[in-house]
Amino acid sequence: HERSFIMVKPDGVQRGLVGEIIKRFEQRGFKLVAMKMVTPQRALLEQHYEEHKGKKFFDPLLSYIGSGPVVAMVWEGLNVVSVGRKMLGATDPAKSEPGTIRGDYAIVTGRNIAHGSDSDKSAKREIDLWFRADELANWTNFSSKRRRVSLPFPSPP
Numbered sequence: 001h002e003r004s005f006i007m008v009k010p011d012g013v014q015r016g017l018v019g020e021i022i023k024r025f026e027q028r029g030f031k032l033v034a035m036k037m038v039t040p041q042r043a044l045l046e047q048h049y050e051e052h053k054g055k056k057f058f059d060p061l062l063s064y065i066g067s068g069p070v071v072a073m074v075w076e077g078l079n080v081v082s083v084g085r086k087m088l089g090a091t092d093p094a095k096s097e098p099g100t101i102r103g104d105y106a107i108v109t110g111r112n113i114a115h116g117s118d119s120d121k122s123a124k125r126e127i128d129l130w131f132r133a134d135e136l137a138n139w140t141n142f143s144s145k146r147r148r149v150s151l152p153f154p155s156p157p
């Protein structure tokens, strides 16, 4: 079961897009395993965005993400890292396809609404950074299982 760290950034929270983003991941078929609202401390963000340390947008980025509460989540499911990135759209919303989260709701890179892990390795690192092990729920989605067995055709490979 692959997992990804997905975060609604402060602008997404301010604009009332938390529900919309959760809805898209739920309806795609992913399983929510952790979620919390927090205003991240600078030390956490320095680690979260350590790959960007030294770049010119690093300080503005940390001010932006630290400016208010974010909604940090862990989503689980087949290929959730790459599919999650597709659902978010390109980093620069000017290049994001319509139909993606950024392509539907954002116009500039510096206010691009949501974050998604860029690899399985990043996902593991970010989940460890943002959540304690006991904050991850262990649950079975019985409604999706029941629906799957009642379909009149075989399950996909």
Ligand code: GTP
Pocket: 057, 060, 061, 090, 091, 109, 110, 111, 112, 114, 115, 116, 117, 118
């Ligand atoms: P995240 O999911 O937030 O990690 O975005 P990403 O993986 O699509 O992009 P990346 O990791 O390269 O950059 C992280 C974040 O820094 C972006 O989402 C933007 O919010 C911001 N950022 C990246 N490049 C620039 C830039 O050139 N200018 C500004 N102002 N912000 C940038």
Ligand code: MG
Pocket: 116, 118
């Ligand atoms: Mg990134």
